[in-house]
Structures are given as structure tokens and as C-alpha cells.
């Protein structure tokens with residue numbers, strides 16, 4: 580087996596502004612695993628606040644011994660091995676895990692979604708995320724979202740109501756709200772949630788600081804719509820901590836260290852009665868198709884990465900009626 584990689588800078592359609600910061604591109608590491616004439620494709624998306632970079636990813640990859648990967652792949656053992664190299668680094672671990680899943684599908688001649696036990700009839704709609712912006716630019720972004728059946732909006736500043744009103748002046752589709760820890764007062768947040776519900780908002784992500792467990796739990800107890808933990812929930816051991824604090828969790832491959840552990844998180848969340856949103860970072864078709872393979876096991880999907888970028892190095896994923904249309908191609912179904 581041969582492991583190669585290539586740093587890549589994924590350019591965003593619009594500067595991406597959320598409650599805490601703004602950026603115009605995201606560093607990726609594109610990872611290939613070649614074996615017996617097949618190539619598995621993987622990807623790390625390293626959003627700056629997670630602490631990974633081209634440098635940390637390359638340093639990690641040079642420590643990976645591909646002789647550890649023997650087909651059929653034991654993904655539990657593989658993630659333990661990757662964790663034994665160094666803690667943290669979830670995105671570059673995800674890149675290896677995704678490449679191995681793609682390779683596994685190709686070696687077995689089966690699509691990843693089928694190997695994950697997904698039923699394509701249950702594929703949820705994918706939301707289209709709109710970052711904060713000046714009203715006129717924000718309105719333009721909402722108008723660009725035609726083709727998506729759900730809009731996700733980043734709130735958490737003083738202009739929250741204004742942005743929702745702009746959405747409603749353009750479209751009636753359901754809205755997901757992501758406050759990205761931007762709200763501080765639980766009672767004001769609850770008033771806001773009731774107002775948002777009247778505007779057709781159906782879920783709220785990470786309303787308050789991830790460390791503010793009591794107030795997030797209080798909001799969850801009182802909110803008329805689901806409260807979803809995102810920044811609070813990274814890997815499998817975090818799922819249990821979500822019980823009683825959130826109605827559900829946002830699973831992202833770049834947090835969970837890949838598809839194997841994301842699947843374990845989904846199973847654990849189901850066992851605990853938690854709802855699941857399959858999310859993503861700024862990603863190409865590669866990691867997005869990996870997330871879409873697991874999305875039918877979840878309640879909601881927010882896998883809009885490739886639609887928010889301008890230099891996706893792969894073919895865009897097949898998408899219709901607001902949903903990913905996964906193919907029967909072996910592996911991820913990624914088209915070069």
C-alpha cells in the first residue's frame with residue numbers, strides 16, 4: 580500500500596463569517612492510498628479553530644506506517660493505531676479513514692453507503708449554509724440557495740432578527756439556525772427561539788458556550804424545537820455527555836476522525852435517544868460523499884461543503900431535490 584498526499588487550499592464562494600471569526604479559504608490535505616491497482620481518496624479539512632494545518636497534517640502522515648492497514652480493514656484497530664501516533668489531529672485521521680473506506684468499497688466492489696448499512700430512501704435533505712453578511716449581500720446569498728430545500732443560517736450577533744427577516748422575504752423553506760456559541764443569556768435565548776420557531780426555524784445548533792453545560796441543558800429543557808450540540812461534541816466519548824444537555828448532536832467526519840467513529844457516534848446517539856445532524860466543514864466532493872454515505876442513518880444533513888466553494892478539485896456530487904443522489908459506484912462514488 581502506498582500513501583501519498585497533497586496540500587490544497589479550498590477557496591470559499593463568500594468570506595465565511597460566523598459568531599467568532601471570518602475566513603476566505605480553508606487548508607485541505609488530499610490523501611491517496613494506492614493498493615492492488617485501486618486508489619482510495621481521503622481528505623482532511625483543517626478549519627483554523629481546530630488547530631490543524633498543512634504542517635501538522637504532513638508531520639502526522641510521515642509517522643503513519645501503512646503496513647498497519649491490511650485488507651479486510653479492521654477500522655476499530657486502525658483508529659486506535661492512529662490515536663496511538665498522537666492525540667488530537669482528527670481531520671488528518673479522518674483523511675486516512677475516508678481513503679481506507681473508499682479503498683475498501685473498491686476492493687469489495689460495493690458502495691460505501693451500502694457497507695455502512697444506509698438505506699438511500701432515507702437520505703435527508705441537505706441544508707445550504709449562509710454566513711453572516713451585510714443585508715444586501717446576505718439577500719443575494721439567500722437567492723443563490725435555489726435548489727436547496729433547507730437553509731442554515733449562522734446567527735449570534737445583534738443582527739439576528741434582521742437576517743431571518745431577509746430570508747423570509749425571499750423564501751419559505753425551513754431554516755436551521757447555528758448560533759456557534761454566540762448567545763449568552765439563556766432567557767433571552769429562549770425568547771429568541773420562540774420567535775425563530777414562528778419564523779419556521781426547526782432546529783438550533785450550539786446556542787451557548789460549549790462549556791456552559793447548565794444553560795445549554797436549561798435551554799434544551801424549555802425549547803420548543805431541538806437544540807443540537809456541535810462544538811461540544813467531537814468524538815465518541817462526547818456523545819454520552821450530550822444526554823440531558825442537548826436534544827441531539829452534530830456529527831462531522833473532521834471532528835470524529837472519520838467514518839468509522841462517526842458511525843459509532845450515530846449508533847451511540849440512537850441508543851441514548853439523541854437526534855443526529857450529519858454536518859461538514861469546508862470540504863470537497865470527497866469528504867462530502869463520505870458524510871452523505873452515513874447521512875441516511877441521521878435525522879438531518881448539512882453537507883453543503885462543495886456547494887460553498889469555487890475550486891473543488893473533483894466533479895460535483897450528484898444532487899437533486901435538495902438531496903445527495905448517491906450512486907452504485909464502488910467506494911465513495913467520487914468522480915475525478
Ligand code: MG
Pocket residue numbers: 757759784785809810829
Ligand atoms: Mg455548527
